[in-house]
Amino acid sequence: MFDSLTEKIQNTFQRLKGKGKLSEKDVELALREIRVALLEADVNFKVVKKLIAAVKERAVGHEVLKSLTPAQQVIKIVREELTQILEQEDSQIKFSTSRKPSIILLAGLQGSGKTTTAVKLAHNLRSKGHNPLLAAADLNRPGAVEQLQVFASQASLPVSADGKSPLEISRNAEESAKVNGNDLVIVDTSGRLHVVEDLMEELLSLKKSLNPEEVLLVVDAMTGQDAVNIADEFNQKVNLTGVILTKLDGDTRGGAALSVKDVTGCPIKFVGTGEKIEALEAFHPDRMVKSILGMGDLLTFIEKAEATMDKEKSAELEKKLLSQQFNLEDFQEQLAQVKKMGSLEEMVDMLGGAGLPKEFKDLSLGEEQLKLTEAIINSMTREERHNPDILNSSRRKRIARGSGTTVQDVNRLLKQFEQMRKMMKKFSGMDKKKAKKVKGMKGFPFMQ
Numbered sequence: 001m002f003d004s005l006t007e008k009i010q011n012t013f014q015r016l017k018g019k020g021k022l023s024e025k026d027v028e029l030a031l032r033e034i035r036v037a038l039l040e041a042d043v044n045f046k047v048v049k050k051l052i053a054a055v056k057e058r059a060v061g062h063e064v065l066k067s068l069t070p071a072q073q074v075i076k077i078v079r080e081e082l083t084q085i086l087e088q089e090d091s092q093i094k095f096s097t098s099r100k101p102s103i104i105l106l107a108g109l110q111g112s113g114k115t116t117t118a119v120k121l122a123h124n125l126r127s128k129g130h131n132p133l134l135a136a137a138d139l140n141r142p143g144a145v146e147q148l149q150v151f152a153s154q155a156s157l158p159v160s161a162d163g164k165s166p167l168e169i170s171r172n173a174e175e176s177a178k179v180n181g182n183d184l185v186i187v188d189t190s191g192r193l194h195v196v197e198d199l200m201e202e203l204l205s206l207k208k209s210l211n212p213e214e215v216l217l218v219v220d221a222m223t224g225q226d227a228v229n230i231a232d233e234f235n236q237k238v239n240l241t242g243v244i245l246t247k248l249d250g251d252t253r254g255g256a257a258l259s260v261k262d263v264t265g266c267p268i269k270f271v272g273t274g275e276k277i278e279a280l281e282a283f284h285p286d287r288m289v290k291s292i293l294g295m296g297d298l299l300t301f302i303e304k305a306e307a308t309m310d311k312e313k314s315a316e317l318e319k320k321l322l323s324q325q326f327n328l329e330d331f332q333e334q335l336a337q338v339k340k341m342g343s344l345e346e347m348v349d350m351l352g353g354a355g356l357p358k359e360f361k362d363l364s365l366g367e368e369q370l371k372l373t374e375a376i377i378n379s380m381t382r383e384e385r386h387n388p389d390i391l392n393s394s395r396r397k398r399i400a401r402g403s404g405t406t407v408q409d410v411n412r413l414l415k416q417f418e419q420m421r422k423m424m425k426k427f428s429g430m431d432k433k434k435a436k437k438v439k440g441m442k443g444f445p446f447m448q
């Protein structure tokens with residue numbers, strides 16, 4: 001989900017990555033692109049405006065300008081602000097403590113997924129120990145009652161369809177629940193009235209009579225900009241207690257979640273991710289933000305790097321690398337840092353999505369190899385580490401013995417090291433565009 005937004009923001013950050021430090025102009029430029037990306041992803045313009053203002057206020061000024069890795073800081077700020085919009089306290093379904101059954105009224109425009117969601121929700125809550133009954137209160141669309149019955153029967157969920165009006169059906173379901181010991185009635189309503197006002201009236205009168213614990217709006221995430229207007233209107237008329245966003249599995253405009261949450265202030269209680277009965281998930285703001293930004297892994301990496309890297313040392317190594325004074329001792333130092341952060345393979349993987357040049361990926365070492373490499377370097381003398389050229393075959397044999405490895409292992413490491421030095425040489429003498437790519441990998445040990 002959220003592909004286009006993800007791509008756009010990633011491109012923006014790709015550009016930022018080349019920068020050593022960010023000026024106010026850089027931040028402005030990046031934010032303009034983020035603004036366009038968000039608008040194109042159908043985030044409501046008011047929400048975008050608010051978000052951009054908040055990011056700008058935090059980005060321009062000290063946080064970013066003083067930072068060693070400005071692009072990473074901007075990513076973090078955008079993420080924090082998105083999370084703040086989506087964060088919510090109450091995503092649990094409310095149950096009455098004083099009466100049984102509790103009632104959930106589902107509302108929404110035609111085709112938004114109410115009937116499907118009613119069954120999914122019943123299925124979900126049953127797995128948490130509840131005993132739900134579905135009420136088929138859509139009398140407007142021919143076949144609506146049958147649709148609910150058929151879908152519910154696939155999960156062996158009971159449906160009550162007795163009555164001549166939506167209210168009568170709901171009341172009868174409530175009575176039946178009392179008799180049969182159901183602690184919950186989920187009311188599937190109609191989305192097809194000729195005018196929206198009529199639909200609202202019907203909902204409002206159902207709400208007044210039934211006094212439900214939850215009035216949940218079912219919104220199709222693919223309706224984009226409209227989603228927010230729909231949600232706003234329903235909320236003003238019937239006072240929603242929450243939202244369920246459906247069809248997030250499709251080619252959705254990611255903005256719906258952000259906008260609906262921000263404009264209505266209602267918690268998003270669940271998200272629908274498919275047509276099947278199981279395809280209903282709890283809403284996780286942090287996951288949603290990560291998928292909007294499309295940088296879950298990268299963010300984890302940045303956090304790890306920030307927590308473990310010694311920035312001064314990194315800067316020094318970067319200088320050495322580019323001036324080709326990088327030696328095996330520095331390599332050893334880098335490996336130590338890498339070990340603190342986790343496996344190298346994992347990290348190269350994480351960075352893979354962030355446009356890492358292929359040459360770097362080829363250098364990736366497995367966990368085992370990392371250990372071997374360390375042992376080999378540890379067995380060298382200081383002189384050898386500083387000047388690998390003196391490593392003749394008898395020295396190599398000695399090192400292999402000392403580190404419990406083979407001469408082939410030692411050779412492989414030296415070859416790898418040589419390869420890296422060559423690559424650095426290539427990069428240090430290359431044009432600006434490529435240089436940006438290398439510098440952009442700040443925070444990545446032994447590749448900076």
Ligand SMILES: Nc1nc2c(ncn2[C@@H]2O[C@H](COP(=O)(O)OP(=O)(O)OP(=O)(O)O)[C@@H](O)[C@H]2O)c(=O)[nH]1
Pocket residue numbers: 108109110111112113114115116117138141144189190191192246247248249250271272273274275279
């Ligand atoms: N891919 C996908 N399809 C969904 C999801 N939720 C619902 N649908 C599909 O959307 C279509 C409409 O769903 P319904 O549950 O009938 O919608 P409704 O709101 O009850 O529609 P009306 O009763 O006509 O107002 C069906 O084909 C569902 O299978 C979802 O999360 N993902």
Ligand SMILES: [Mg+2]
Pocket residue numbers: 114115116138144188189191
């Ligand atoms: Mg329906």
